[in-house]
Amino acid sequence: MNVLITGDHAGMTIRNEVIKLLDELNIAYEDAGCSCEHSVDYPDYALPAAERVARGEFDRGIFICGTGIGMSISANKVKGIRCALVSDVYSAKLTRQHNDSNVLAMGERVIGPGLARDIAKTWLETEFEGGRHADRIGKVSAYEAEWPKQEAGDL
Numbered sequence: 001m002n003v004l005i006t007g008d009h010a011g012m013t014i015r016n017e018v019i020k021l022l023d024e025l026n027i028a029y030e031d032a033g034c035s036c037e038h039s040v041d042y043p044d045y046a047l048p049a050a051e052r053v054a055r056g057e058f059d060r061g062i063f064i065c066g067t068g069i070g071m072s073i074s075a076n077k078v079k080g081i082r083c084a085l086v087s088d089v090y091s092a093k094l095t096r097q098h099n100d101s102n103v104l105a106m107g108e109r110v111i112g113p114g115l116a117r118d119i120a121k122t123w124l125e126t127e128f129e130g131g132r133h134a135d136r137i138g139k140v141s142a143y144e145a146e147w148p149k150q151e152a153g154d155l
Contacts (some may be wrong), residue, residue, distance in 0.1 A: 071111030
């Protein structure tokens, strides 16, 4: 597995903790996050990173900002991304098992470094169950593929 990790100025502490975890787990990664303390715009980091995950350059992505909300909204605008904003271990497990999420978003102002490590570890180590869940993801993917062709009134 290879992981792309990114984040803005508000996610640097947790991003560094997750990088330590990736090293401990011997998981290959690239850090494409901000290395500054001044305010930056989360879409400038989330969108290019999500595109790289969607293109298959990385198996998964971990995106961190102040709340995780901006990163998750931005990432989910990219076709093929299933980004889950997670703040507990149970959701981290289920978003992999049931939703086959390929991007994890977390918020440094919402969770601490220890919980962030636990969430990331669970998310990284949990496999997709497939089965009925694959059928559901297939419906979402089919909609995503057809959406630009639909008129707003057809929804």
